[in-house]
Amino acid sequence: MSVKDFVKPHVFGLEKYVPGEYREGFIKLASNENNYGPSPKVVKAVRGNAGRSHVYPFLDSEVRNLAARYAGVSEDCVMTGNGSDELMELVLKTFQGPVASFYPSYSSYRIFPRMLGMEFFDIGLRPDFSWDVEDFILKAKRANLFFIGSPNNPTGRVVEEADLVRLLDEGKIVVLDEAYFEFSGQSHVKLTKKYENLLVLRTLSKAFGIGGLRVGYMVGSPETVSYVNSLKPPFSIASLAEFAALAALKDLPYMRSCVRKIVKDRERLAKILGSRFKVVPSQANFLLMDVSPMSSGVFFNRMLRERIIIRKFGKFKGFNGDYVRITVGTSEENERLIKAVSKLPG
Numbered sequence: 001m002s003v004k005d006f007v008k009p010h011v012f013g014l015e016k017y018v019p020g021e022y023r024e025g026f027i028k029l030a031s032n033e034n035n036y037g038p039s040p041k042v043v044k045a046v047r048g049n050a051g052r053s054h055v056y057p058f059l060d061s062e063v064r065n066l067a068a069r070y071a072g073v074s075e076d077c078v079m080t081g082n083g084s085d086e087l088m089e090l091v092l093k094t095f096q097g098p099v100a101s102f103y104p105s106y107s108s109y110r111i112f113p114r115m116l117g118m119e120f121f122d123i124g125l126r127p128d129f130s131w132d133v134e135d136f137i138l139k140a141k142r143a144n145l146f147f148i149g150s151p152n153n154p155t156g157r158v159v160e161e162a163d164l165v166r167l168l169d170e171g172k173i174v175v176l177d178e179a180y181f182e183f184s185g186q187s188h189v190k191l192t193k194k195y196e197n198l199l200v201l202r203t204l205s206k207a208f209g210i211g212g213l214r215v216g217y218m219v220g221s222p223e224t225v226s227y228v229n230s231l232k233p234p235f236s237i238a239s240l241a242e243f244a245a246l247a248a249l250k251d252l253p254y255m256r257s258c259v260r261k262i263v264k265d266r267e268r269l270a271k272i273l274g275s276r277f278k279v280v281p282s283q284a285n286f287l288l289m290d291v292s293p294m295s296s297g298v299f300f301n302r303m304l305r306e307r308i309i310i311r312k313f314g315k316f317k318g319f320n321g322d323y324v325r326i327t328v329g330t331s332e333e334n335e336r337l338i339k340a341v342s343k344l345p346g
């Protein structure tokens with residue numbers, strides 16, 4: 001017998017999540033972060049509390065309380081996680097599969113179920129990346145758990161409330177990922193008051209700019225959340241991350257001013273890039289762009305030469321085009337991007 005013989009069969013050949021590349025001195029427009037960075041009050045809170053790092057985390061209830069207030073729900077409707085990624089994993093450990101999502105969407109929706117040995121299927125969006133909910137329900141008949149992104153990564157499109165309600169009425173578990181909702185101004189979180197089968201995932205990694213500290217939260221009915229919460233390990237959020245989350249949630253004006261700038265620049269970028277390439281209209285802090293007949297690899301390398309890192313997707317199976325995704329950065333970074341794109345041949 002070797003070690004290999006004891007490994008669970010589903011572990012072999014698993015796909016790994018590929019993070020956006022980071023290079024010192026380069027502009028990173030690859031991971032949909034808020035490049036304005038966290039609120040200065042967050043930085044102060046982390047610095048000021050670093051000396052208390054010997055104490056185990058003790059602020060979860062305060063973070064839940066502020067997140068609940070921000071989401072407009074009561075505290076027992078909220079749980080926190082080490083990024084929304086941890087919450088996705090806990091949801092998958094709680095509820096039965098198979099799992100389904102639409103395609104293209106966030107890669108973790110398919111990677112995490114497979115890591116846990118759960119069956120997963122993805123169902124293609126329409127050619128314009130809109131969601132055909134009837135087709136989805138038909139093709140995902142065997143699934144019991146759904147991951148739906150709105151705004152969806154990488155398309156930037158939001159789902160219609162009527163379509164979401166149609167899926168919720170099937171009575172199965174629906175996880176609505178609202179990681180980017182601040183950039184769209186639209187949330188379906190109030191539906192958790194009516195639908196016990198709905199869980200809404202949120203994160204402080206995007207608009208709030210603390211992706212490196214890993215804090216997410218989830219909203220649902222108290223009973224539904226309590227099942228997921230029973231699987232949460234103690235202390236999964238570091239104490240400095242808790243201090244940061246509290247400071248971030250208390251400084252909403254800072255977050256909102258970042259969002260305003262990013263949304264304004266998104267529209268400007270979409271217009272300028274759209275004069276040359278096919279840009280998918282986005283409600284998030286990134287743009288999905290079909291660069292064909294140029295190849296996405298060539299586009300990526302040309303940007304890299306200009307010290308800008310974007311995300312290359314290439315071809316989506318079943319779709320035309322060759323895609324890259326570009327995060328809307330700071331205004332200064334966006335100008336650098338525009339300049340770099342203007343240097344492209346042809």
Ligand SMILES: Cc1ncc(COP(=O)(O)O)c(C=O)c1O
Pocket residue numbers: 031032082083084085086106149152153177179202203204205211214215216
């Ligand atoms: C749609 C979506 N959900 C969740 C996440 C991960 O969020 P977190 O940093 O909270 O784990 C990302 C990160 O890129 C994302 O794009």
